[in-house]
Amino acid sequence: SQQGEEDPQALSIQEGENATMNCSYKTSINNLQWYRQNSGRGLVHLILIRSNEREKHSGRLRVTLDTSKKSSSLLITASRAADTASYFCATAPQGNFNKFYFGSGTKLNVKP
Amino acid sequence: SAVISQKPSRDICQRGTSLTIQCQVDSQVTMMFWYRQQPGQSLTLIATANQGSEATYESGFVIDKFPISRPNLTFSTLTVSNMSPEDSSIYLCSVVRQGTEAFFGQGTRLTVV
Numbered sequence: 107s108q109q110g111e112e113d114p115q116a117l118s119i120q121e122g123e124n125a126t127m128n129c130s131y132k133t134s135i136n137n138l139q140w141y142r143q144n145s146g147r148g149l150v151h152l153i154l155i156r157s158n159e160r161e162k163h164s165g166r167l168r169v170t171l172d173t174s175k176k177s178s179s180l181l182i183t184a185s186r187a188a189d190t191a192s193y194f195c196a197t198a199p200q201g202n203f204n205k206f207y208f209g210s211g212t213k214l215n216v217k218p
Numbered sequence: 219s220a221v222i223s224q225k226p227s228r229d230i231c232q233r234g235t236s237l238t239i240q241c242q243v244d245s246q247v248t249m250m251f252w253y254r255q256q257p258g259q260s261l262t263l264i265a266t267a268n269q270g271s272e273a274t275y276e277s278g279f280v281i282d283k284f285p286i287s288r289p290n291l292t293f294s295t296l297t298v299s300n301m302s303p304e305d306s307s308i309y310l311c312s313v314v315r316q317g318t319e320a321f322f323g324q325g326t327r328l329t330v331v
Contacts, residue, residue: 139319149261149310151319194260196320204249204314208261 109197109207110176118215125182127212129195130175136203138171140180143192143211152180152193157200187218220244220313224323231301231330238297239326241311246291251312252284255325261310267294301330 110131119125131138140152155162155171155178162169168181182189192213196206221244231237241250250267264284266274273286287295298305308325315321 148324149320149322151321154319196261205251205263205266206312206314206320207263208253211260 112209116213134200135197220321222323228327247313253310255308
Protein backbone atom coordinates (compact mmCIF):
# COMPACT_ATOMS: atom_id res chain seq x y z
CA SER A 107 0.00 0.00 0.00
CA GLN A 108 1.00 3.63 -0.27
CA GLN A 109 1.14 4.14 3.44
CA GLY A 110 1.95 1.00 5.27
CA GLU A 111 0.77 -2.32 6.46
CA GLU A 112 -1.97 -3.57 8.69
CA ASP A 113 -1.96 -6.81 10.55
CA PRO A 114 -3.38 -9.23 10.69
CA GLN A 115 -4.54 -9.36 7.07
CA ALA A 116 -7.49 -11.44 8.22
CA LEU A 117 -8.99 -12.13 11.62
CA SER A 118 -11.75 -14.56 12.54
CA ILE A 119 -13.29 -14.48 16.01
CA GLN A 120 -16.43 -15.49 17.85
CA GLU A 121 -19.15 -13.02 18.71
CA GLY A 122 -18.44 -11.42 22.08
CA GLU A 123 -14.67 -11.60 21.74
CA ASN A 124 -12.45 -8.59 21.27
CA ALA A 125 -10.75 -7.81 17.96
CA THR A 126 -7.46 -5.95 17.69
CA MET A 127 -6.04 -4.63 14.44
CA ASN A 128 -2.70 -2.93 14.01
CA CYS A 129 -1.55 -0.32 11.54
CA SER A 130 1.95 0.84 10.77
CA TYR A 131 2.74 3.86 8.64
CA LYS A 132 5.80 5.36 7.01
CA THR A 133 5.89 9.12 7.44
CA SER A 134 5.09 11.77 10.05
CA ILE A 135 1.39 12.41 10.27
CA ASN A 136 -1.13 15.07 11.15
CA ASN A 137 -3.81 12.57 12.06
CA LEU A 138 -4.81 8.94 11.61
CA GLN A 139 -8.29 7.66 10.96
CA TRP A 140 -9.96 4.29 10.88
CA TYR A 141 -12.62 3.31 8.36
CA ARG A 142 -14.86 0.31 7.89
CA GLN A 143 -15.96 -1.09 4.56
CA ASN A 144 -18.67 -3.68 4.30
CA SER A 145 -18.35 -6.00 1.34
CA GLY A 146 -18.79 -4.09 -1.89
CA ARG A 147 -20.00 -0.95 -0.18
CA GLY A 148 -18.79 2.54 0.68
CA LEU A 149 -16.45 3.55 3.45
CA VAL A 150 -17.71 4.45 6.89
CA HIS A 151 -15.63 6.71 9.10
CA LEU A 152 -15.08 5.26 12.57
CA ILE A 153 -12.69 7.46 14.51
CA LEU A 154 -10.00 10.11 14.11
CA ILE A 155 -6.96 10.48 16.35
CA ARG A 156 -4.61 13.43 16.04
CA SER A 157 -0.84 13.15 16.24
CA ASN A 158 -0.75 14.76 19.69
CA GLU A 159 -3.26 12.25 21.10
CA ARG A 160 -2.39 8.82 22.41
CA GLU A 161 -5.78 7.19 22.89
CA LYS A 162 -9.39 7.75 21.91
CA HIS A 163 -12.61 5.94 22.60
CA SER A 164 -15.89 5.82 20.76
CA GLY A 165 -18.48 3.36 21.98
CA ARG A 166 -16.97 -0.11 21.63
CA LEU A 167 -13.96 1.25 19.76
CA ARG A 168 -10.62 2.11 21.28
CA VAL A 169 -7.80 3.54 19.20
CA THR A 170 -4.22 4.07 20.31
CA LEU A 171 -1.48 5.95 18.53
CA ASP A 172 2.28 5.67 19.08
CA THR A 173 3.98 8.23 16.87
CA SER A 174 7.45 7.14 17.99
CA LYS A 175 6.77 3.69 16.54
CA LYS A 176 4.59 5.02 13.71
CA SER A 177 1.85 2.64 14.66
CA SER A 178 -1.78 2.56 15.72
CA SER A 179 -4.18 -0.07 16.92
CA LEU A 180 -7.95 -0.43 16.76
CA LEU A 181 -9.68 -2.49 19.42
CA ILE A 182 -13.30 -3.52 18.98
CA THR A 183 -14.71 -4.87 22.22
CA ALA A 184 -17.57 -7.33 22.57
CA SER A 185 -17.69 -7.91 18.82
CA ARG A 186 -20.92 -8.60 16.96
CA ALA A 187 -21.63 -10.39 13.71
CA ALA A 188 -22.48 -6.97 12.25
CA ASP A 189 -18.86 -5.92 12.79
CA THR A 190 -17.83 -8.27 9.99
CA ALA A 191 -16.13 -5.99 7.45
CA SER A 192 -12.75 -4.76 6.22
CA TYR A 193 -11.05 -2.18 8.39
CA PHE A 194 -8.56 0.35 7.06
CA CYS A 195 -6.36 2.91 8.71
CA ALA A 196 -5.66 6.10 6.81
CA THR A 197 -3.07 8.74 7.55
CA ALA A 198 -2.96 12.41 6.68
CA PRO A 199 0.68 13.41 6.23
CA GLN A 200 2.12 16.26 8.20
CA GLY A 201 1.82 19.43 6.17
CA ASN A 202 -1.07 18.13 4.05
CA PHE A 203 -3.84 17.00 6.33
CA ASN A 204 -6.45 17.02 3.61
CA LYS A 205 -5.37 13.90 1.79
CA PHE A 206 -5.16 10.38 3.08
CA TYR A 207 -3.10 7.32 2.42
CA PHE A 208 -4.65 4.01 3.29
CA GLY A 209 -3.15 0.93 4.87
CA SER A 210 -3.55 -2.53 3.45
CA GLY A 211 -6.57 -3.37 5.59
CA THR A 212 -7.73 -6.15 7.90
CA LYS A 213 -10.65 -8.42 7.02
CA LEU A 214 -12.58 -9.17 10.17
CA ASN A 215 -15.02 -12.06 10.36
CA VAL A 216 -17.15 -12.30 13.47
CA LYS A 217 -18.87 -15.64 13.74
CA PRO A 218 -22.27 -15.74 15.45
CA SER B 219 -20.90 15.96 6.42
CA ALA B 220 -20.78 15.95 2.64
CA VAL B 221 -22.96 14.23 0.08
CA ILE B 222 -21.03 12.95 -2.90
CA SER B 223 -22.66 11.60 -6.03
CA GLN B 224 -20.72 9.56 -8.55
CA LYS B 225 -21.76 8.57 -12.02
CA PRO B 226 -21.86 5.96 -13.38
CA SER B 227 -22.17 3.57 -10.47
CA ARG B 228 -20.86 0.75 -12.63
CA ASP B 229 -19.85 0.08 -16.20
CA ILE B 230 -18.47 -2.66 -18.39
CA CYS B 231 -16.12 -1.34 -21.05
CA GLN B 232 -14.15 -2.72 -23.96
CA ARG B 233 -10.38 -2.64 -23.75
CA GLY B 234 -8.83 0.30 -25.56
CA THR B 235 -11.74 2.62 -24.83
CA SER B 236 -12.02 5.41 -22.24
CA LEU B 237 -14.49 6.07 -19.47
CA THR B 238 -15.18 9.37 -17.74
CA ILE B 239 -16.41 9.26 -14.15
CA GLN B 240 -18.22 12.23 -12.68
CA CYS B 241 -18.18 13.36 -9.06
CA GLN B 242 -20.59 15.97 -7.71
CA VAL B 243 -20.40 17.34 -4.15
CA ASP B 244 -23.26 19.07 -2.40
CA SER B 245 -21.09 21.98 -1.22
CA GLN B 246 -17.94 23.77 -2.27
CA VAL B 247 -14.65 22.14 -1.36
CA THR B 248 -11.12 23.20 -2.08
CA MET B 249 -9.68 19.80 -2.88
CA MET B 250 -11.17 16.63 -4.21
CA PHE B 251 -9.37 13.31 -4.41
CA TRP B 252 -9.60 10.27 -6.61
CA TYR B 253 -8.82 6.77 -5.36
CA ARG B 254 -8.67 3.34 -6.94
CA GLN B 255 -9.55 0.14 -5.16
CA GLN B 256 -8.51 -2.97 -7.02
CA PRO B 257 -10.38 -6.20 -6.25
CA GLY B 258 -9.72 -7.33 -2.69
CA GLN B 259 -7.26 -4.52 -2.11
CA SER B 260 -7.03 -1.28 -0.18
CA LEU B 261 -7.54 2.22 -1.54
CA THR B 262 -4.75 3.82 -3.53
CA LEU B 263 -4.69 7.58 -4.00
CA ILE B 264 -4.50 8.48 -7.69
CA ALA B 265 -4.48 12.26 -7.59
CA THR B 266 -5.66 15.47 -6.00
CA ALA B 267 -8.04 17.48 -8.17
CA ASN B 268 -7.32 21.17 -7.62
CA GLN B 269 -9.71 23.84 -8.78
CA GLY B 270 -7.98 26.34 -11.01
CA SER B 271 -4.81 24.34 -11.49
CA GLU B 272 -3.66 21.00 -12.79
CA ALA B 273 -4.25 17.88 -10.78
CA THR B 274 -1.43 16.56 -8.63
CA TYR B 275 -0.67 12.88 -9.31
CA GLU B 276 0.74 10.31 -6.93
CA SER B 277 3.70 8.19 -7.82
CA GLY B 278 2.79 5.60 -10.42
CA PHE B 279 -0.10 7.56 -11.92
CA VAL B 280 0.17 9.84 -14.93
CA ILE B 281 -2.05 12.44 -16.52
CA ASP B 282 -2.15 10.71 -19.91
CA LYS B 283 -3.73 7.65 -18.34
CA PHE B 284 -5.94 9.39 -15.78
CA PRO B 285 -6.78 12.91 -16.95
CA ILE B 286 -8.73 14.90 -14.37
CA SER B 287 -10.86 17.98 -14.72
CA ARG B 288 -12.02 20.32 -11.97
CA PRO B 289 -14.09 23.07 -13.54
CA ASN B 290 -15.54 24.38 -10.27
CA LEU B 291 -15.56 23.82 -6.52
CA THR B 292 -18.28 21.15 -6.53
CA PHE B 293 -17.47 18.98 -9.53
CA SER B 294 -14.67 16.85 -10.90
CA THR B 295 -14.19 14.15 -13.51
CA LEU B 296 -11.68 11.33 -13.78
CA THR B 297 -11.10 9.67 -17.14
CA VAL B 298 -9.60 6.20 -17.37
CA SER B 299 -7.97 6.15 -20.79
CA ASN B 300 -7.06 3.34 -23.15
CA MET B 301 -8.39 0.79 -20.70
CA SER B 302 -7.04 -2.68 -20.14
CA PRO B 303 -8.39 -5.45 -17.88
CA GLU B 304 -5.87 -4.33 -15.22
CA ASP B 305 -7.89 -1.11 -14.86
CA SER B 306 -10.86 -3.08 -13.54
CA SER B 307 -11.39 -1.53 -10.11
CA ILE B 308 -13.67 0.60 -8.03
CA TYR B 309 -12.90 4.29 -8.49
CA LEU B 310 -13.85 6.57 -5.61
CA CYS B 311 -14.13 10.30 -5.29
CA SER B 312 -13.41 11.86 -1.90
CA VAL B 313 -13.48 15.22 -0.18
CA VAL B 314 -12.15 16.28 3.19
CA ARG B 315 -13.39 18.93 5.53
CA GLN B 316 -10.37 20.79 6.88
CA GLY B 317 -8.57 18.46 9.24
CA THR B 318 -11.47 16.09 9.69
CA GLU B 319 -12.74 12.90 8.16
CA ALA B 320 -12.79 12.09 4.49
CA PHE B 321 -16.13 11.57 2.80
CA PHE B 322 -16.46 9.17 -0.07
CA GLY B 323 -18.82 8.64 -2.92
CA GLN B 324 -20.27 5.17 -3.40
CA GLY B 325 -17.75 4.49 -6.10
CA THR B 326 -17.78 3.48 -9.74
CA ARG B 327 -17.27 -0.22 -10.32
CA LEU B 328 -15.43 -0.60 -13.62
CA THR B 329 -14.97 -3.88 -15.45
CA VAL B 330 -12.82 -3.93 -18.57
CA VAL B 331 -13.31 -6.85 -20.93
